[in-house]
Amino acid sequence: MLADQYGLPLTTSVPEARDAYVSGIDHILAATFGASDAFAAAVAADPGFALGHVGLARARMYDTDMPGAQKAMATARDCATQLTQREAAHLTVFELLLQGRISETRRAVQDHVADYPRDVLVAQICTNIFGLIGMSGEPGRESLQLAYTTQLFDALGEDWWIMSVHGQALCEVGQLDEAMSMMERSLALNNVNANASHFKAHTLYEQGAGEAGRAYLADWIADYDERSVLHGHLSWHRALWALEQEDEAELWGIYGDAIAPAASHSMPVNVLTDAAALLYRAEIAGLDVAPELWSDLSDYASRFFPNPGMSFADIHSALAYAMAGDGDRLATLAETQSGFAADLVRPVARTWGAIARQDWTAALQYLTPTMADHARLGGSRAQRDLLELTYLNLLLKSGHAEEAHRTIMARRPVFSHAAPVAGFA
Ligand SMILES: [Fe+2]
Incomplete structure (x- = not known):
């Protein structure tokens, strides 16, 4: 029986199908462009290869081609006649995911990886910032993420993929030295893994090593296909450092080339959240943001996220609506009951509305209670830091300069000497 790169048997007897499938897995794990083509080649070589169709469905989800993903899953089910137990369970997990049955999927993933920790396409569903743990809205989800990746790292060891997502989990709880060690070991095994370069950049950001980070990403991204899933987001990291280092020309150049809705190839959640956060962080750093950038983004948010539910996206939609003056759109989010952290979306949406009216006192009142546990909203x-720097800015605008300094030192000491907020000194 043929096997994948993790030694798991595959129900196909066609070597070309196996090889293309293995390549598709590598593209998903490394966040590189080409997963859909690779899985399509796998099922072209063996049309009865059920897991090849599942892989194609997963790749199409990243392409935000949901009808294409549904079609591939239906074909996978049609082919699922003589699968191993592992393959049958693998297929079921992705059916649940595609049906949007999120809590059932998460339980199924955790059961599956207990038996098959090397089934990485399934394991991967609960990793990453936008994975099922990251977007669970649960208190303590960063620790849950670390527990999950620790379990996988114990099983997989020195593997470039698990080290990159385990390093991410370590970074997000503040274990920066351990995170950097994971990333360096991961990159030494596979330097094209964008999940590793991404969280090496995060670790440098958390360490306050902005100049090193900016130089590192500028070099690394030169070989990264702009159609890849993390290209827009890595560009966001570069633009943030350009902002911090007062290189306005590079900031707007990167925004226009790789982050703005008209330019980015990223998934909508990245396009919206990166663009909104960058524009507002530029504003509170004291730069002028062209009003049409906000209205373009408001239209994008309304088109791709018409219904509240994904709370992390919702707070960014609300920001775009408020800054563009789209009060009706904002009002929906200010009252929403939908989403894994809707109780936090409402006050954050009201914060943006008050900021748009320049009512700093009201904005501060709305935002303050959300600061206790905004990790539940999702995101890294x-x-x-969009919220942290907004909070700092509101304290300054409201005349609480001393509290602003004490707050940033307590909450985000990395910014205590040089927060990118106008008037902070
Ligand atoms: Fe990031």
Whole structure:
């Protein structure tokens, strides 16, 4: 029986199908462009290869081609006649995921990896910032993420993929030396893994090593296909460092080339959240943001996230709506009951509305209670610095300069000497 790169048997007897399948897995794990083509080649070589169709469905989910993903899963089910127990369970997990049955999927993934920790396409569903643990809305989800990746790292060992997602989990709980060690070991095994370069950049950000980070990513991204899933987001990291280092020309150049909705090839959740966060962080750093950038983004948010539910996206939609003056759109989010952290979306949406009216006192009142546990909204620490820096800015705007300094020192000491907020000194 043929096997994948993790030694798991595959129900196909066609070597070309296996080889293309293995390549598709590598693309998913490394966040590189080419997964859909690779899985399509696998099922072209063996049309009865059920897991090849499942892989194609997963790749199409990343392409945000949901009808294509449904079609591939239906074909996988049609082919699922003589699968191993592992393959049958693998297929079921992805059916649950595609049906949007999120809590059942998460339980199924955890059961599956207990038996088959080397089944990485399934294991991967609960890793990453936008995975099922990251977007669970649960208190303590960063620790749950670390527990999950620790379990996988214990099983997989010196594997470039698990080290990159385990390093991410370590970074997000503040174990920066351990995170950097994981990333360096991962990159030494596979330097094209964008999950590793991404969280090496995060670790440098958390260490306050902005100049090293900016140089590292500028070099690394030169060989990364702009159609890849993390290209827009890595560009966001570069643009943030350009902002911090007062290189406005590079900031807007990167925004226009790789982050703005018209330019980015990323998934909508990245396009929206990266663009909104960058524009507002530029504003509170004291730069002028062209109003049409906000109205373009408001239209994008309304088109791709018409219904509340993905709370991390929702707070960024609300920001775009408020800054673009789209009060009706904002009002929906300010009252929403939908989403894994809707109780936090409402006050954050009201915060943006008050900021748009320049009512700093009201904005501060809305935002303050959300600061206790905004990790429940999802996103990385670097992404949620949108809220940290907004909070700092509101304290300054409200005349609480001393509290602003004490707060940033307590909450985000990496910014205590040079927060990218106008008037902070
Ligand atoms: Fe990031």
